[in-house]
Every structure is written in structure tokens, then in C-alpha cells.
């Protein structure tokens with residue numbers, strides 16, 4: 001049918017709410033599990049308001065920062081963690097991790113296909129970025145996924161005497177593939193380490209935190225990294241990233257982040273710690289709100305005849321939802337409608353443009369409190385076939401629902417899709 005009236009859209013909304021209810025119930029049990037884990041970590045570390053005071057200058061003896069890092073380590077099943085406003089983004093946290101543990105002559109093996117766009121220049125797979133891993137004599141071998149699954153046999157065969165780090169990207173990022181579940185990651189790590197126990201397994205954990213009941217270190221990973229303006233910041237953190245894992249590796253990363261010898265001991269937290277703690281406390285809830293939003297987005301766009309991935313009823317291990325549009329125009333219109341339904345900058349219109357670190361023009365709809373925050377509702381993607389917009393985040397499910405209904409109306413008005 002051709003959708004012409006708001007009532008018809010409302011009927012579809014109601015149907016989708018009913019169809020998603022059982023899945024939402026399952027998500028709430030994950031939320032409860034993770035909320036308990038975080039709560040208990042706070043209690044174990046005896047967090048008090050004195051931990052929020054922060055530090056200035058060198059940031060020596062910042063016991064609030066140390067307590068925060070012990071809470072992160074506990075929740076993520078790691079020995080140690082770095083949680084810092086000086087880690088400026090996910091890309092930066094991953095960069096510090098890789099440069100922290102790799103040395104000239106080593107090989108990095110990425111076993112989940114091409115890494116996230118911004119990492120290609122970090123590694124030296126693209127561009128002439130001076131200071132890439134390649135520039136420092138660290139090579140990278142990319143092993144593609146086989147049927148969207150880690151090709152463990154091939155990985156085991158291709159490991160050479162110089163291979164030092166195995167990298168796994170948990171989330172799909174800007175790719176059109178599945179995200180990888182903790183169970184799959186556990187199995188791959190076990191098989192690879194049986195043959196090559198000396199390898200360091202690094203996980204790009206961006207967008208994955210609190211989506212499942214376990215985190216990668218609990219499944220055998222040695223080192224993980226992510227962004228605080230995604231899931232673990234709970235929407236409150238203004239800037240930052242984290243690295244967690246084996247104590248010796250986290251120490252090496254700290255030497256890279258600050259300076260050899262100084263490591264974790266320095267790093268002023270200024271006035272940020274209260275939000276770091278509170279955001280982490282809220283993160284299990286906010287992540288599930290975003291996840292509900294993603295599932296709703298899949299269901300509604302599918303009803304509109306578009307191609308969402310994953311489908312609304314597929315198992316998930318990240319908060320990213322992609323939707324394929326028929327053309328660039330439709331994709332741009334959709335993202336503009338999301339912007340229009342945002343709390344911040346609803347009056348501005350986003351257009352595709354060049355972005356540092358990205359190869360194609362990118363459109364970014366993000367009416368967010370924190371610049372670039374993708375735990376807040378955002379819709380973006382490189383403008384290239386198959387015109388895939390990546391939609392993620394949402395501090396509250398109801399906001400995502402309103403924004404999606406708004407976008408559906410905008411597309412239907414222009415008669416670019418039929419229901």
C-alpha cells in the first residue's frame with residue numbers, strides 16, 4: 001500500500017512495538033546483568049564522592065582516576081585499564097594500543113577483514129600518513145572473513161615468526177557485515193592460541209560494550225580499546241577513551257600515551273571524573289536503550305521496503321544498525337530528517353562532505369550534546385554504493401522512535417518509498 005496518512009504510520013508503529021516486545025524483554029535481562037556487574041564494581045572499589053575531585057597539572061596521585069580504572073578493569077574482566085580524557089577518540093585509543101605493543105619488524109594481523117576506515121591510515125594501508133605503523137616498519141596482513149566468520153584455519157596457517165598481534169574488530173563499523181559475538185571471538189581466540197600461544201589478541205571493542213553479558217577479555221582477549229563517547233560513557237562523558245587488558249600490555253600503552261617511565265602515573269583528570277563514573281554507571285542502561293532503538297529502526301525501515309542490516313530479529317553484539325537506500329538522495333534525505341528530530345541543532349541541515357580519515361564523502365546527522373557522540377542518536381555514512389547509512393545510538397529509546405517516525409514521514413511525503 002502507499003502510505004498517505006499519519007494514522008497508517010501510527011498503526012505500523014503499534015505493530016512494530018508488539019513484534020519487538022519479546023526481544024526487548026531479553027535485552028532487559030542483559031541490562032540487569034550488566035547493571036549488577038557495574039554496581040558491584042563500584043561497591044568493591046568503595047567509590048565515594050571524594051573520587052570525583054580530579055587533579056591538575058601532572059595529575060600525580062589521582063586516586064579518583066586510579067579507582068575509575070580499577071572499576072573499568074573489574075567490569076571488563078581485565079587486569080588493568082587506562083581510562084583517560086587524553087585518549088581523544090576510539091581511533092586514538094586503538095592507535096595507542098597498537099603502537100604501545102608493536103615494535104619495528106613485527107607484523108599485525110587483522111583477522112576480521114579490512115579495519116575501520118580511520119585505522120587504514122594509522123596502519124598504513126591507505127594514504128601517505130607519515131608516522132603510520134608501516135612508516136615505523138610494522139607490517140600488517142589483513143585476513144578477510146570467510147562467510148562473515150573468522151577464517152581461523154587460514155589465520156593459523158598465515159601466522160609467521162614476526163606476527164605479534166592479532167586484531168579483531170567486534171563491531172561491523174562502516175562495513176556491511178555482521179558484528180562478531182563474544183562466543184565466536186572466544187572460539188577463535190582459543191583455536192588460535194592453542195597453536196600460537198605467544199600471540200597478543202587485541203579487540204577493537206567500539207560499539208560492543210554492554211551489548212552482551214560478557215566482554216572480550218572474559219573471552220580470552222589480551223587487550224581491548226574503545227571510545228567514551230560511545231557505549232561506556234553512558235552519554236555523559238564529554239571526551240575520552242579506554243584501553244583495558246593484561247597489566248604488562250596496558251603499561252606499555254601507558255608508556256606510549258604519556259612517556260616511557262611516566263606511564264599511568266601522570267594524566268590530569270581536571271573536572272571530568274564525576275561524569276566518567278556516572279556515565280559508566282548509566283552505560284548498561286543507555287546501551288540497551290540504543291539497542292532497542294536499532295531494532296526498532298530495522299523493523300520500521302524494513303516495513304518501508306528498505307534493506308536494514310541486521311534484521312530486527314537477528315542476534316546483535318553491537319549497537320550499529322545499517323540501512324541500504326536506493327540512491328544517495330534517499331540516504332541524504334533520511335539523515336537530514338534524523339537531524340531535524342534531534343534535541344540539538346534541529347534547525348541545521350547536514351550535507352555530505354569530506355572528513356579527515358575517511359576516503360569518501362560522508363554525511364553525518366548528529367544533533368548531539370557532545371560533538372560526534374555516537375551513543376547519542378546519529379545517522380551517518382560514506383556516500384558510496386550501496387548507499388548505506390549507519391544509524392546508532394539514542395540516549396532514550398523513545399527519542400529514536402520519534403526520530404524514525406519523523407524520517408519515515410519525510411521519505412513517504414516525497415513518495416520515495418512505498419509501504
Ligand SMILES: *Cc1c(COP(=O)(O)O)cnc(C)c1O
Pocket residue numbers: 089090091092116118169170171172173174204206207227
Ligand atoms: C567508532 C569506531 C572506531 C573509531 O572511533 P572514533 O571514536 O570514531 O575515532 C573504530 N572502530 C570501530 C569499529 C568503530 O565503530
